[in-house]
Amino acid sequence: MPARGPAGDGGVRPTNGCKLVIEMRPVAVVGIGKTAFGAFADRDLRTLAVEAGEKCLRNAHAEPSQVESFYLGNFAGPSFVGQNHLAPYVSTALGITGVPSTRIEAACASSGSAFFHAWTEVAAGVYDLVMVVGVEKMTSQPTARVSQILAGAGDCSGEMKVGSTFASLFAMIARRHMYEFGTRKEHLSMVAVKNHAAGALNPDAHMRKVITLEQAMNAKPIAEPLNLYDCSLVSDGAAAVLLAPLERAREFTAKPVRVLGVAQCSDYVALDQKSGITTFPAVRRAAEQVYRMAGVTPREIEFAELHDCFTIAEIVATEDLGFVEKGQGGPYAFAGCTALRGERPVNTSGGLKSKGHPVGATGVAQICDLVLQIRGEAGERQIERHSLGLAENLGGSGATCVVTILGAA
């Protein structure tokens, strides 16, 4: 049997638009590792990344010398800490030498994208053991400088030159969502209340603080209608996963977690170039592909880690992923359906809102949090139905999206 051939010859099409058709191998996550997320004045980018990577290797009972390819997800290390050539800068410190070591940058979806590319290598049979580390060190810069660096993930020739921030872009999405669907401020605030309630149970979360709806509604404005509690945190942190072919997974762990599907899609960088702003086409396309790969429907997804960079983003994601009808994301969250003990828990980790958002670490951290739930290792925030989880990692205002479905192997 040929290993490759034109579409339709019995091979599995890996992602939309890929002309090379090969037999894709089932892939498993065999190790995870994370640092705590927070503001750590005494930690630098490399020590954070190395801590996550070493924890991951220990978790998989693997040695650095076994890693055959290394990916680093990182958004703006050169701007935040003045260091380029980051992938070998990190991998060699982990004792991983000689092998391909590649940095991926896709704004807030940097490590989601790195995970997608690592999965592709393992699934295609290029390598067996591939490590992905995501890291960002943000808190060494003042807030206004952080905003300026983050603005580089938008279109600097248009929307950003008028003084936009990422908060202002998502504020404009929120305004339009309110106008089109009647979404209310309290719907947004409830997302913050819910995610803080879950994050308070997460020992690694940046802000372990329960907040009330009244507090969430009345915080200081950032970009109207969004206030401080609608915004995710500026954090330091790192997360790592190790991927292997499913057939070899039990060499490394008694609890392998299978990658049932992963897809990455793209769209315009500028918000004003999109046909509409209350839905993200890249999320919808990635979701459609990943549901097809996994052979499941949105209704079957038991829990999810969604990219709540701003509260409105989680509401839009629940709609784009098909958990609810378009426009119903606000009432769905407000009714408690996505709470830790709700019908479909979203962000049991606390999300970017409470767990923290070290930009380049977020995509891989979401994968780690799904794995913890699926293994039944989520501690106080462990949920009852935890065998099928979805992660959605969004870059910028939707120019990159990676959606992943994991399940018990």
Added chain:
Amino acid sequence: MRSGTVYTETVIWSAPEAFAADVPYQTAIVALDEGGRVTVRVLGHRVVIGDRVTEAEPRGDIPFFRKV
């Protein structure tokens, strides 16, 4: 001068360092009569979705619009 309708808007209270002196200020995405959308700064009165706006004096390469 270009004109159009406010598609969405926000008032920014926490700005990037290059714009910190302007806080608070309003930005909007305007659906232009000539077609397409553009992100602009709003001068003068605050605007809401659906308001008619027209381009004001350009300042540097930043498009400024004001309410009609």
